Amino acid sequence: MRRFFALLLVMGVAWLMVLAVAEMPTYGQPNPTHNAVMERYLTRGPEETGAVNVVAGILADYRAYDTLIETTVLFAAVAAALLALGEGRHRGGAT
Amino acid sequence: MIPGELVPLVAVGVPLAGTLGLTLLPEIADRRRNCWTVSCSLAVAVAVAVAAVTVFRGGRVEAGPWPLVSGLAVHLRLDPLGALFALIASSLWVLATLYSTGYMAHEDHRRRYSVFWLLSLGVTMGLAFAANLFTLYLFYEMLTLSTYPLVVHAGSPEAARAGWHYLGYSFAGAALVLGGFVVLAGLLGPPAFVAGGAAALLPAGAYPALRLAFSCLALGFAVKAAMIPLHGWLPLAMVAPTPVSALLHAVAVVKAGVFGLLRTWFSLFGPETVAALGMVTPFLTLAAITIGLGSVLALQQQDLKRRLAYSTVSQLAYIPLGVALLSPAGVAGGLVHLINHALMKITLFFCAGIIITQTGRTQVNQLSGVGRRLPLTMLAFAVAALGMIGVIPVNGFVSKWQLVVGALHGGEPWVLALLAASALLNAAYYLPIVAGAFFREGGFDPPPEGAQEAPLSMLGPVILLALACLLTGFFPGWTLGLVRAVGLGL
Amino acid sequence: MREPLRFDDLILKEVGGLLVPFLQMFGVYVIFHGHLSPGGGFSGGTVAGISMILFSLVFGLGPGLRKVSHDATRIMESSGTLWYGLVGLVGVLRGASFLMNRGAGIPLGTPGRLFSGGLILLITVGVGIKVASAIISLYYLIVED
Amino acid sequence: MMGSVTANLPVLIVAVVLIASYLMPLFARYRRDWCAPTAAGALVAAFAGSAALAARAVTGEVVIVHLGGWSPPWGIEVAVDALTAFMLLVLTGVAMLILVYTISDIGHELAARAVGWYYTSFLLLVAAMLGMAMARDLFNLYVFIEVSSIGACALVASRDTEEATEAAFKYLMLAALGSGLVLFSIGLLYQVTGNLNFAFVAEELTLVYGRYPHVIWVAMCFMVVGFAVKAALFPLHVWLPDAHSFAPSPSSAVLSGLVIKIYAYAMLRLLYTVFGTQFLGADLAASLIRVTLLTLATLSIIGGSLFALVQVDVKRMLAYSSVAQIGYVFLGVGLATPSGLAAALIHVLNHALIKACLFLAAGAIIYRTGKRRTVDLAGMGRRMPVTMAAFTIGALAMIGLPLFNGFVSKWLLFVGGMQARQPVVAGVIILSALLNALYYLPIIWRAYFTPGPEQEESQVEVPLPMLIPIGVLALACILFGVWPAPALALVNQAVATLVPW
Amino acid sequence: MLLRVLANYPYLVAVVLFAIGFYTVLARSNLIKKIIGINIVQSATFLFFIASGNLRSGTPPIVEPGVAATYVNPLPTALMLTGIVVSVSVTAFALALAVKLYGYYGTLDPDRIAQLRTHRQ
Numbered sequence A: 001m002r003r004f005f006a007l008l009l010v011m012g013v014a015w016l017m018v019l020a021v022a023e024m025p026t027y028g029q030p031n032p033t034h035n036a037v038m039e040r041y042l043t044r045g046p047e048e049t050g051a052v053n054v055v056a057g058i059l060a061d062y063r064a065y066d067t068l069i070e071t072t073v074l075f076a077a078v079a080a081a082l083l084a085l086g087e088g089r090h091r092g093g094a095t
Numbered sequence B: 001m002i003p004g005e006l007v008p009l010v011a012v013g014v015p016l017a018g019t020l021g022l023t024l025l026p027e028i029a030d031r032r033r034n035c036w037t038v039s040c041s042l043a044v045a046v047a048v049a050v051a052a053v054t055v056f057r058g059g060r061v062e063a064g065p066w067p068l069v070s071g072l073a074v075h076l077r078l079d080p081l082g083a084l085f086a087l088i089a090s091s092l093w094v095l096a097t098l099y100s101t102g103y104m105a106h107e108d109h110r111r112r113y114s115v116f117w118l119l120s121l122g123v124t125m126g127l128a129f130a131a132n133l134f135t136l137y138l139f140y141e142m143l144t145l146s147t148y149p150l151v152v153h154a155g156s157p158e159a160a161r162a163g164w165h166y167l168g169y170s171f172a173g174a175a176l177v178l179g180g181f182v183v184l185a186g187l188l189g190p191p192a193f194v195a196g197g198a199a200a201l202l203p204a205g206a207y208p209a210l211r212l213a214f215s216c217l218a219l220g221f222a223v224k225a226a227m228i229p230l231h232g233w234l235p236l237a238m239v240a241p242t243p244v245s246a247l248l249h250a251v252a253v254v255k256a257g258v259f260g261l262l263r264t265w266f267s268l269f270g271p272e273t274v275a276a277l278g279m280v281t282p283f284l285t286l287a288a289i290t291i292g293l294g295s296v297l298a299l300q301q302q303d304l305k306r307r308l309a310y311s312t313v314s315q316l317a318y319i320p321l322g323v324a325l326l327s328p329a330g331v332a333g334g335l336v337h338l339i340n341h342a343l344m345k346i347t348l349f350f351c352a353g354i355i356i357t358q359t360g361r362t363q364v365n366q367l368s369g370v371g372r373r374l375p376l377t378m379l380a381f382a383v384a385a386l387g388m389i390g391v392i393p394v395n396g397f398v399s400k401w402q403l404v405v406g407a408l409h410g411g412e413p414w415v416l417a418l419l420a421a422s423a424l425l426n427a428a429y430y431l432p433i434v435a436g437a438f439f440r441e442g443g444f445d446p447p448p449e450g451a452q453e454a455p456l457s458m459l460g461p462v463i464l465l466a467l468a469c470l471l472t473g474f475f476p477g478w479t480l481g482l483v484r485a486v487g488l489g490l
Numbered sequence C: 001m002r003e004p005l006r007f008d009d010l011i012l013k014e015v016g017g018l019l020v021p022f023l024q025m026f027g028v029y030v031i032f033h034g035h036l037s038p039g040g041g042f043s044g045g046t047v048a049g050i051s052m053i054l055f056s057l058v059f060g061l062g063p064g065l066r067k068v069s070h071d072a073t074r075i076m077e078s079s080g081t082l083w084y085g086l087v088g089l090v091g092v093l094r095g096a097s098f099l100m101n102r103g104a105g106i107p108l109g110t111p112g113r114l115f116s117g118g119l120i121l122l123i124t125v126g127v128g129i130k131v132a133s134a135i136i137s138l139y140y141l142i143v144e145d
Numbered sequence D: 001m002m003g004s005v006t007a008n009l010p011v012l013i014v015a016v017v018l019i020a021s022y023l024m025p026l027f028a029r030y031r032r033d034w035c036a037p038t039a040a041g042a043l044v045a046a047f048a049g050s051a052a053l054a055a056r057a058v059t060g061e062v063v064i065v066h067l068g069g070w071s072p073p074w075g076i077e078v079a080v081d082a083l084t085a086f087m088l089l090v091l092t093g094v095a096m097l098i099l100v101y102t103i104s105d106i107g108h109e110l111a112a113r114a115v116g117w118y119y120t121s122f123l124l125l126v127a128a129m130l131g132m133a134m135a136r137d138l139f140n141l142y143v144f145i146e147v148s149s150i151g152a153c154a155l156v157a158s159r160d161t162e163e164a165t166e167a168a169f170k171y172l173m174l175a176a177l178g179s180g181l182v183l184f185s186i187g188l189l190y191q192v193t194g195n196l197n198f199a200f201v202a203e204e205l206t207l208v209y210g211r212y213p214h215v216i217w218v219a220m221c222f223m224v225v226g227f228a229v230k231a232a233l234f235p236l237h238v239w240l241p242d243a244h245s246f247a248p249s250p251s252s253a254v255l256s257g258l259v260i261k262i263y264a265y266a267m268l269r270l271l272y273t274v275f276g277t278q279f280l281g282a283d284l285a286a287s288l289i290r291v292t293l294l295t296l297a298t299l300s301i302i303g304g305s306l307f308a309l310v311q312v313d314v315k316r317m318l319a320y321s322s323v324a325q326i327g328y329v330f331l332g333v334g335l336a337t338p339s340g341l342a343a344a345l346i347h348v349l350n351h352a353l354i355k356a357c358l359f360l361a362a363g364a365i366i367y368r369t370g371k372r373r374t375v376d377l378a379g380m381g382r383r384m385p386v387t388m389a390a391f392t393i394g395a396l397a398m399i400g401l402p403l404f405n406g407f408v409s410k411w412l413l414f415v416g417g418m419q420a421r422q423p424v425v426a427g428v429i430i431l432s433a434l435l436n437a438l439y440y441l442p443i444i445w446r447a448y449f450t451p452g453p454e455q456e457e458s459q460v461e462v463p464l465p466m467l468i469p470i471g472v473l474a475l476a477c478i479l480f481g482v483w484p485a486p487a488l489a490l491v492n493q494a495v496a497t498l499v500p501w
Numbered sequence E: 001m002l003l004r005v006l007a008n009y010p011y012l013v014a015v016v017l018f019a020i021g022f023y024t025v026l027a028r029s030n031l032i033k034k035i036i037g038i039n040i041v042q043s044a045t046f047l048f049f050i051a052s053g054n055l056r057s058g059t060p061p062i063v064e065p066g067v068a069a070t071y072v073n074p075l076p077t078a079l080m081l082t083g084i085v086v087s088v089s090v091t092a093f094a095l096a097l098a099v100k101l102y103g104y105y106g107t108l109d110p111d112r113i114a115q116l117r118t119h120r121q
Helices: A002-023 A035-047 A054-062 A062-084 B006-024 B030-056 B079-107 B108-127 B133-151 B157-188 B203-226 B235-240 B242-251 B252-269 B271-277 B279-298 B306-315 B318-324 B327-358 B375-389 B398-410 B416-440 B456-474 B476-489 C010-031 C041-059 C061-067 C070-094 C119-143 D004-008 D009-030 D032-059 D083-110 D112-134 D138-157 D162-193 D198-208 D213-233 D242-245 D249-274 D276-279 D284-309 D314-335 D339-367 D385-399 D405-419 D426-450 D464-482 D484-497 E001-005 E007-025 E033-054 E076-105 E110-120
Strands: B062-069 B071-076 D062-066 D076-081
Touching: A002 C041, A002 D162, A002 D213, A002 E001, A002 E007, A035 A054, A035 B327, A035 D032, A035 D083, A035 E076, A054 A062, A054 C119, A054 E001, A054 E076, A054 E110, A062 B398, A062 C070, A062 D009, A062 D112, A062 D138, A062 E076, B006 B030, B006 B062, B006 B071, B006 B108, B030 B079, B030 B108, B030 D076, B062 B203, B062 D138, B062 D405, B071 B133, B071 C041, B079 B108, B079 B252, B079 B476, B108 D076, B108 D385, B133 B242, B133 B279, B133 C041, B133 C070, B133 C119, B157 B203, B157 B235, B157 B252, B157 D314, B157 D405, B157 D426, B203 B271, B203 D009, B203 D464, B235 B306, B235 C010, B242 B252, B242 B306, B242 B327, B252 B306, B252 B318, B252 B327, B252 D032, B252 D249, B271 B327, B279 B318, B306 B327, B306 B416, B306 E033, B318 B398, B318 B456, B327 B375, B327 B398, B327 B476, B327 D062, B327 E076, B375 B416, B375 B456, B456 D112, B476 D062, C010 D484, C041 C061, C041 E076, C061 C119, C070 C119, C070 D004, C070 D009, C119 D198, C119 D464, D009 D032, D009 D062, D009 D076, D009 D083, D009 D112, D032 D062, D032 D076, D032 D083, D032 D112, D032 D484, D076 D112, D083 D112, D083 D249, D083 D339, D083 D464, D083 D484, D112 D138, D112 D249, D112 D284, D112 D314, D138 D162, D138 E076, D162 D198, D162 D213, D162 D242, D162 E007, D162 E033, D162 E076, D198 D213, D198 D249, D198 D276, D213 D249, D213 D276, D213 D284, D213 D314, D242 D249, D242 D314, D249 D276, D249 D314, D249 D464, D276 D284, D284 D314, D284 D426, D314 D426, D339 D385, D339 D405, D339 D484, D385 D405, D385 D464, D385 E076, D405 D426, D405 D464, E001 E007, E007 E033, E033 E076
Parallel strands: none
Antiparallel strands: B062 B071, D062 D076
16 A cells, blocks of 8 residues: 555656656757856866866865865764764774 | 823732732741732722723823734723723722632632732733733633633542633633634724724625624633533533632623623624624524523522522623613613622622531532521622512612613513513522521531631621622612713723 | 674785775875866775775774774864864955855966865865765774674 | 954854864763863854844845855855844754753763764754755755754664664655755756856746746745655654654754754745745746645644644654644745745744743653653642743743734734635634644643642752753743744844845 | 657656655665665766766866867766765665664564564553
8 A cells, every 4th residue: 555655656756757857958968048157167167276177176166165064964974873873882802 | 199001000910910929939828928919909909990080080091002013012901891890800809809818718729829819810900901802812811821720729620620621611712702803803903992893994895704703702702701502611610619709700700701792892893883794683692592591500500609600601691681782771781780790699609608618518408597507698698699680679670670671772672571581580599598598497506616607808798798789789870870981981 | 792794715815905005095096186187085085985994894893993993083084074164264264255265365276286276185185084084984883783 | 354254154153063063073082071062152152143143134134155255156155134044043042042951961861972972963953954044055055954854863863762763764764855856856947047046046947937837847846845844744744753752852852943944944945035936926836836835734733733632742742733833834934925924934933932942841851750741740830840830831832822922923824814815824723722722731730730649749850951941942932922023023024035025 | 748758868767766766765664775765866866967967079077278178067067976975974874773773673674663662562
């Protein structure tokens, strides 16, 4: 029963997504609109950030705040896991 | 002379301050606490008297408004109708306080009792002083909460059950009031109380909504006014200590419901608007049914306090009945019954309380011969009971007479029959008690040496109140004059 | 206590022992070249962290813990993120914006050189430390049971 | 430098809390007694900063920070307007009080080794919520959401019991599904607008609406569902009762008081600023989504109350009551009228105060007596007078009696319902208040009017550091009921900036 | 519509993956399978993002100064690097919880856990 409802729900979600997908710009072609941000990153990125790897430039400079929080997510996960499980339960030093 | 802004604050604030004092300060001896409560209620009575005089002379007694949120404001102002209610409540409260100091001397949790007793006084005053529906609703809810601990004071399972009914009915009623309030506020903003009715100016297009609002408000207040079929909580609430029952019936709670009905009728809608809405007949019918059925039900009760309770159900409906007759005499009859019923019913309850504490008997058929044991008490009881029936020298007659005149003027002659039937039924359930008490031999042993009657703190108020019943019956001009002044202000 | 997940095998030990330093070196390389080529703090940190997982798998948890103890991961954990946050504050201290790079007057160097990009390299190193320690401590945590 | 501190104040608030949380593991290992003061200090600093920002925002000023100096379409923007300042104040203020309570309570609930990590997770959660409140960038918002959901789950999982662990797992799964939907929706929006900044996305959406109507609608639906899962709107609330009742009491207070609210806030912000035209429009689809929200909110209110009615465990009852109360917030959001919106916002504050007060009081009772069942609270009014008084105030406020803060939200919702021509709202709320009364009053009645077991007559009030937060929250419930003007000033400013009615 | 959907086949794959993951989380009872389901959902989203930034003729966005080339959109890639870390974090925490539950009950099947719980009470 649960599976049936899950299937129903999932099919609904998937159907919505397909609706959206059908309308989206064609894959692999340049987006017909709004490329200004990307253009700027590619043309002026190395000069503005000093990184030729534009992805790194975005990560650590244009969107460095996101990356800080991303690091924090990892930190949070470690903290959460340690809070739940507790570290150092293995104290046996024997090989 | 106290300035007009201060009086409401005194009337509402002194009891609250007294409550706070009792709660926060360390426990004190009974004597000092009794002094404290009596003086607080005395101060309130004086302040209210001063305020009432000012109001009837055309002065202003007002405090606030203190705005709360988007048009809502707590606003205290005394108008003649409020002054009438405040006068009755505050003066009777003093006597009830005196009485309860004697009555409660042998009960537990006296401090808690005093705390909520004073709190209820403050809340009732707030109710009387409310200048808009929000303030009225606010104190209406608070009244439930502050009297609830008094109702369940005994702490027995029975009291708990009564408490649940009390809370359930009251909150449902308050919710209805709130619903009506919201509908009204949607039409004309948060309504203030205006002579002639705040809703009187609304166009006919708003009538369906107004009808809804009126029904909600009327039913909501009718719960506390214990109109049948919304009276279920009242007989159960008889488990409370007797001064509380007296308070519930004569002074605060049930009267607060009636006061709310009067406010709805006069200050929110106005009689003309109610008539235009076509709500008079249902209202009148409800009141008539309550009078008739209440009397019949009272006749069936064997428990003294329950019999009194059903009598309240029946008698209180005289007030909305008079109001709904739509004639000046009817209104006067209704309003004067507000005073008279308060005096009579509080006397009856006080007597019942004395009977219970002095003899320990609660059933009607056990009271044969009690008049020999408690002559003064039973005399007072007889006076009030005769008043209830409507016998001439006592004040109950005045209200009935006015109602009769009002019914004839209002073109509702069937009310005469109803009143006559009610008087007969009243006689049927009061007279046997009185007669049995004086003229039948009962199973009372010779009294133990010492006082037969209750202590003075209990007996004194009873005597005073019985005299007041007689006085207002002999000289109806006082009360009728007061009531006419109120009626003019509406 | 049961010694979890350990394969007592000569070949594994030899090859594992050989691989670990190279993995670590490669991790550091990826971290430091993040702004020049694909990679960066996350990828490099993961590679470096995985070297310790390999070590613990091959030689056992005990020796692994002796190399990088719980305290060490804890310190790396905090200091990596703390470093990032403090680097962010440099901009504020210099009177500009949080996490500001060029605008805060930090020299960027020539694009394409190793020491270029101003704060980017510093940030990447902090992230690398953090990720490596996170990988290690999560591995310890789940395996220790 | 002072100037740059003021200019960067919003980010610094987040940074201070974050840095304190980064320090916690070190302190926990090497300087254990520094943990609590540092955490408290960071939150006090954040509160002070929020107050300073609120003082600026209430005049209509918007404090904008461009992270790294990159202006919006290129970089991340963070802004504090009246709405954000309001959320910041609520978050930092209540979190601060709960933390003070935690300091005494947590050693009682958790193993010593976990306490440091508990503070870490707590601060991370608070920082993430602060970040969410001021985020103006879709992806930035998403990253903060993830920190907050991990932090929130961690607070649930911190207790070493089977139930708490299971609840945390369930919570984590549903939260991850919810954020999956949100992320997918961000992807759709990015694809059709090429931007991530709220303002730019909103502007582009109006331009491309004709071209990609389905994409935008699907994105909006996913956003709503994703946030509704996290905010525990009725049919999606299944994780909440377990998570909130099995967690340690301070966690429950944070989760019920703040966390579900911040997701409601995020949804509100997105619906009104990003999807403004699509959500508030007059066309069928827009009204459909509003009606859906209203329906779900109504179901939440009624369903949550009914479930709360049958609970025997106090904390579980409070948790179900949260489902009902979050319905009030969504009701206000769905009404889409100025008063409705103001009601939603003011209820965020009011419910945060009330529910935190109730959970902390319940926690105090558990701390002293270990009693969790509603029937066991007999005589508690005499044994723990201050705690029970606070509980009573909270309960009365929850019922929505006038002069308590719950009434203010209730009334504004009434007005909002009238403005939106939805008088049913009034009926729903009145019914809900009655149901509230039905499950809160028995507890109070038992606590005061039923004698407890004979052997337990002595007074056992909790230590002062726990009493103070409870008392302050209870007093705040009354204060904002009697004098809601300051909160309303901020809220009205927020409503005015949110939608140009 | 079918043609449009097929032309956007990477998105379609993402949708199918998303659905599979979603179904796994909801319908599977094994905790580890649920975690895998969450991972599939997240991976689907990553695929969706990366695909949306891709160009058929594009090269990786590592700019060589002076060389003109068509680069793919770097922003989705950067975002998904963040997304992957988030996914790893959630997985790690979920696994830790699963380990803890396994320690309590000796099973990873929630139905079995529910049985054990009622049995214990």
